[in-house]
Amino acid sequence: MKLYSYFRSSAAYRVRIALNLKGLDPEYIPVHLVKNGGEQHSPEYHQINPTELIPAWIEKNIQDEFTLTQSLSILEYLEEKYPDVALLPQDFQQRALIRAVSQSIACDIHPLNNLRVLQYLSNTLAISDEQKTTWYRHWIETGFKALEIQLKNSNGQFCFGETASFADCCLIPQVYNALRFKIDLTLYPKIQAIYQHCNTLSAFQNAAPEAQADAA
Amino acid sequence: MKLYSYFRSSAAYRVRIALNLKGLDPEYIPVHLVKNGGEQHSPEYHQINPTELIPAWIEKNIQDEFTLTQSLSILEYLEEKYPDVALLPQDFQQRALIRAVSQSIACDIHPLNNLRVLQYLSNTLAISDEQKTTWYRHWIETGFKALEIQLKNSNGQFCFGETASFADCCLIPQVYNALRFKIDLTLYPKIQAIYQHCNTLSAFQNAAPEAQADAA
Numbered sequence: 001m002k003l004y005s006y007f008r009s010s011a012a013y014r015v016r017i018a019l020n021l022k023g024l025d026p027e028y029i030p031v032h033l034v035k036n037g038g039e040q041h042s043p044e045y046h047q048i049n050p051t052e053l054i055p056a057w058i059e060k061n062i063q064d065e066f067t068l069t070q071s072l073s074i075l076e077y078l079e080e081k082y083p084d085v086a087l088l089p090q091d092f093q094q095r096a097l098i099r100a101v102s103q104s105i106a107c108d109i110h111p112l113n114n115l116r117v118l119q120y121l122s123n124t125l126a127i128s129d130e131q132k133t134t135w136y137r138h139w140i141e142t143g144f145k146a147l148e149i150q151l152k153n154s155n156g157q158f159c160f161g162e163t164a165s166f167a168d169c170c171l172i173p174q175v176y177n178a179l180r181f182k183i184d185l186t187l188y189p190k191i192q193a194i195y196q197h198c199n200t201l202s203a204f205q206n207a208a209p210e211a212q213a214d215a216a
Numbered sequence: 217m218k219l220y221s222y223f224r225s226s227a228a229y230r231v232r233i234a235l236n237l238k239g240l241d242p243e244y245i246p247v248h249l250v251k252n253g254g255e256q257h258s259p260e261y262h263q264i265n266p267t268e269l270i271p272a273w274i275e276k277n278i279q280d281e282f283t284l285t286q287s288l289s290i291l292e293y294l295e296e297k298y299p300d301v302a303l304l305p306q307d308f309q310q311r312a313l314i315r316a317v318s319q320s321i322a323c324d325i326h327p328l329n330n331l332r333v334l335q336y337l338s339n340t341l342a343i344s345d346e347q348k349t350t351w352y353r354h355w356i357e358t359g360f361k362a363l364e365i366q367l368k369n370s371n372g373q374f375c376f377g378e379t380a381s382f383a384d385c386c387l388i389p390q391v392y393n394a395l396r397f398k399i400d401l402t403l404y405p406k407i408q409a410i411y412q413h414c415n416t417l418s419a420f421q422n423a424a425p426e427a428q429a430d431a432a
Contacts (some may be wrong), residue, residue: 050365051320066309070323075261080308092296095284103322104267107286111327120354125343136334149266158305 001026004048004056005213006033010110011071011167012055013173016207018075021164022085026057030214071167072106075166080153087165098165099149105170113177133181138150138177147171148188156193164198172198176209220248220272222256223428224264226326227287228271229389232423234289234291237380238301242273249331269332288322291382303381314381317366319320322397325359329393356394363387364404372409380414387399388414392425 003019003026005012019026031054032039039045039054049056049069055066057077068074079087088095111117113136121127121135151159159167161204175195179185184190198204219235219242235242246253247270255261256268264336265272265285266285273284273293285416295303304311327333331353337343337351352371366374375383391411397400414420 038388050362051324051359052362067307068312068316070316070319072323073319076315077312079309080311082343092293093284096284096293096294100284100286100293103286105289106319107323107327108267108269108290111323112333117328120351123348124352124354127341130343132358135336136341142387143267146266146268159393 002029002033002058002060003027004029004031004045004054004058005212005214006031007209007215009033009054010173011053011106012174013207013209014071014106014169014210015057015074015078017164017169017172018078018087018166020203020207021087021169022078022082024078024082028211032214039168044104056098072102072166074104074192075169076201079166086163087169089161089165098140098160098167101147101159101167102170104147104150109139109174110177111153112139127139137183138182140174140181143174143177144183144188144191148190151194153192154175154190154194156190157197160193164201164203168194168198168204171195172204218245218274218276220245220247220261220270221273221428222247222270223425225249225270226389226393227269229320229392229423229425230287230322230348231271231273231290231294232428233304233380233385234294234382236419236423237303237385238294239297240294240298241308244429245429248430253259284379288382288386291318291385295382303385305354305377305381309380310376313366314376314383317363317375317383318386320359320363321390322353323340325355325390326393327423328355352397353399356397358388358401359390360394360399360403360404360407364406367410370410372406372408373413376408380417380419384414384420386408387411388420 003015005028028078031045033054040054046052048067051069054076057073057074059066068077088098116130121132158164159171172195174190205211219231221232231284240429248262249270256270262268264283267285269325271287273290275282284293296331304314334348337348374380388411421427
């Protein structure tokens with residue numbers, strides 16, 4: 001098993017948390033998104049993931065090789081294949097609500113602040129750094145305001161229920177990201193409490209950007 | 217069962233296809249995204265979906281009410297609750313690949329061209345209509361180039377296998393959208409073939425924007 005990752009990628013960070021929670025330890029292959037014009041655009045990586053985005057997951061055995069992209073589809077696959085530590089409950093409605101929060105982050109917040117989008121804003125649209133920061137904060141704040149309501153039933157430890165789920169795998173990287181852009185977390189007390197609690201757990205600590213080999 | 221929808225919303229269109237394929241016929245409640253400053257921002261709709269995005273799904277019975285947002289989480293929920301017409305196969309790897317293509321569309325193409333993003337580009341960043349069209353086409357073309365590779369094993373009827381799946385529910389609305397912006401589909405022969413085939417089927421025809429009550 002191999003995970004193609006970049007220490008700061010939110011999407012890779014989600015998968016790293018899930019792997020740690022499930023006790024899986026794949027080979028970690030760093031792909032530097034900035035150096036050399038972005039190693040995700042190399043012919044080698046393009047073969048693995050034609051979208052040229054991080055992460056990618058590869059399983060090899062004697063018979064065949066299986067390559068999978070998209071962080072949430074990797075999470076669903078790990079959940080089906082390694083169900084012992086469950087990151088989704090059995091109840092259909094609870095599963096659905098957890099997926100909805102995960103997708104609110106993965107579809108409505110994160111893609112707008114992805115590196116390639118920020119590069120387009122600077123390089124093609126020539127907007128100022130100040131405008132870019134305003135853009136970045138706007139989508140996080142819009143998303144967090146709604147998330148704070150969606151998480152109103154959280155116990156302040158995890159997004160849903162008494163254990164970590166897909167939603168926590170998505171939320172913690174997004175908050176890490178928001179803090180880099182100095183978002184005031186005190187405006188979102190549920191999100192802040194969940195972030196603080198999850199980061200007391202080794203599965204989350206060991207998935208953090210600064211704990212990765214390529215963070216140096 | 218109620219679906220809060222807007223005829224032109226790609227995300228609602230995905231759910232409409234899935235509902236038709238599964239033979240479900242919920243009450244259809246239109247939310248006009250442009251009129252009255254955007255009805256998705258009304259206090260009534262904000263109560264239903266604090267992200268103020270379309271679609272939302274509501275199930276009511278005597279005991280309780282269940283509200284769900286995010287098109288892909290609604291698809292997963294429908295798949296678990298109404299499995300008779302399956303939109304995901306049993307094989308873990310195939311399920312994962314279908315989810316990956318669905319998420320490539322729902323996370324990497326569509327969010328960048330959503331109405332609220334185009335409004336921000338015009339209203340806050342004051343970019344020209346020409347720049348906005350270039351932006352729009354850029355993200356579709358970037359996504360379609362990769363999708364064409366990801367769909368290389370398609371039989372030219374559906375994205376995966378011999379029946380419709382989540383991937384077709386996501387692809388057809390995205391292509392519909394691309395055609396409004398005059399993307400040249402002949403550059404993407406697999407995508408074009410799947411689009412043409414799916415649109416011969418009544419489940420897809422009846423989900424199209426122009427077939428909705430609020431299209432008038």
